Amino acid sequence: MNIGEAAKASGVSAKMIRYYESIRLIPTAGRTGSGYRVYSPTEVQMLRFIRRSRDLGFSVEKIEELLALWRDRTRQSADVKRLATDQIDGLERKVREMQAMIDTLRHLADACCGDHRPDCPILADLGHGVEHGSDCTTQQSGKAVPVQHFHSR
Amino acid sequence: MNIGEAAKASGVSAKMIRYYESIRLIPTAGRTGSGYRVYSPTEVQMLRFIRRSRDLGFSVEKIEELLALWRDRTRQSADVKRLATDQIDGLERKVREMQAMIDTLRHLADACCGDHRPDCPILADLGHGVEHGSDCTTQQSGKAVPVQHFHSR
DNA sequence: ATACGGCTTCCCATTATGGTAAGGTCAAGG
DNA sequence: CCTTGACCTTACCATAATGGGAAGCCGTAT
Numbered sequence: 001m002n003i004g005e006a007a008k009a010s011g012v013s014a015k016m017i018r019y020y021e022s023i024r025l026i027p028t029a030g031r032t033g034s035g036y037r038v039y040s041p042t043e044v045q046m047l048r049f050i051r052r053s054r055d056l057g058f059s060v061e062k063i064e065e066l067l068a069l070w071r072d073r074t075r076q077s078a079d080v081k082r083l084a085t086d087q088i089d090g091l092e093r094k095v096r097e098m099q100a101m102i103d104t105l106r107h108l109a110d111a112c113c114g115d116h117r118p119d120c121p122i123l124a125d126l127g128h129g130v131e132h133g134s135d136c137t138t139q140q141s142g143k144a145v146p147v148q149h150f151h152s153r
Numbered sequence: 154m155n156i157g158e159a160a161k162a163s164g165v166s167a168k169m170i171r172y173y174e175s176i177r178l179i180p181t182a183g184r185t186g187s188g189y190r191v192y193s194p195t196e197v198q199m200l201r202f203i204r205r206s207r208d209l210g211f212s213v214e215k216i217e218e219l220l221a222l223w224r225d226r227t228r229q230s231a232d233v234k235r236l237a238t239d240q241i242d243g244l245e246r247k248v249r250e251m252q253a254m255i256d257t258l259r260h261l262a263d264a265c266c267g268d269h270r271p272d273c274p275i276l277a278d279l280g281h282g283v284e285h286g287s288d289c290t291t292q293q294s295g296k297a298v299p300v301q302h303f304h305s306r
Numbered sequence: 307a308t309a310c311g312g313c314t315t316c317c318c319a320t321t322a323t324g325g326t327a328a329g330g331t332c333a334a335g336g
Numbered sequence: 337c338c339t340t341g342a343c344c345t346t347a348c349c350a351t352a353a354t355g356g357g358a359a360g361c362c363g364t365a366t
Contacts, residue, residue, distance in 0.1 A: 015355065016354070045281050056258055075273070077270055077273040084275050105241050109241065115229065115231055122237050155344075169323070188345060
């Protein structure tokens with residue numbers, strides 16, 4: 001199997017297969033006399049493993065650990081589970097962050113009438129606190145939209 | 154105000170302020186005789202605008218549009234609202250993707266007993282379909298864990 | 307033999323951010 | 337007047353994972 005076939009069979013692009021080899025995520029592939037990379041079904045299976053792991057959001061670094069456990073017949077499933085739950089935790093943290101952004105944005109968008117007029121509570125909020133104080137819901141107390149600010153990175 | 158003070162006042166690091174200037178997100182800052190950048194309160198306000206927009210997940214490219222609308226007194230709030238709702242849509246799409254990953258992972262993690270034994274349905278799934286078929290819940294029909302595979306990018 | 311498609315390597319670009327190094331500047335204190 | 341420390345300047349490098357392209361070799365089918 002050459003790299004193109006391995007790519008099709010595994011769902012990992014040829015470009016990425018070479019990349020994974022270059023960073024030593026996968027072992028150096030064998031070569032034909034003319035220099036073409038050759039892949040065995042076993043290696044394709046490993047690529048598919050990587051592909052699936054990527055689909056679950058694991059970083060290449062984590063996949064390295066997953067692969068090590070995969071190969072290790074004496075592994076403890078607890079170690080695998082920990083990687084999985086850590087991954088879940090990380091994803092959930094990001095989801096919470098994004099959900100907070102969504103909530104704030106929806107709040108602002110709801111307050112914006114979205115018509116031809118220039119007054120816009122979204123810009124008013126972004127443009128430093130609530131200085132313009134214009135809100136399309138014609139009669140609303142001057143109470144500022146409570147925007148949540150958070151900083152993750 | 155020099156760049157350090159502007160950074161502190163706006164929440165944007167000095168490094169990023171220079172970067173934003175280099176990519177022309179913000180206008181070229183004034184300079185003192187000795188070459189130090191100088192910032193007026195107006196410019197700090199713009200930096201704060203950028204900072205808040207970043208906090209809401211807007212890309213620099215989108216912020217460029219937001220800033221243009223911010224400056225444009227004849228803007229239509231509909232345009233601003235569209236940027237906001239597009240942003241919401243993008244965030245929600247990502248959240249859905251990550252939620253799908255989380256669901257799959259939790260499913261797998263729940264099936265893994267996480268003890269000293271090496272058998273692990275997580276690895277079994279990642280390592281190509283369900284070939285080992287080992288599941289810690291001692292008695293479970295051979296029915297494979299229904300893993301959702303998806304590809305977004 | 308010739309052409310087309312696949313392979314090889316090498317380099318570049320992306321996004322937004324941080325780090326570091328070498329050197330100029332400013333203000334305070336001796 | 338000189339030193340010191342904090343701050344500024346530019347320039348370069350690095351990150352994570354992926355795609356794109358060029359230049360050149362290889363293999364197979366006509």
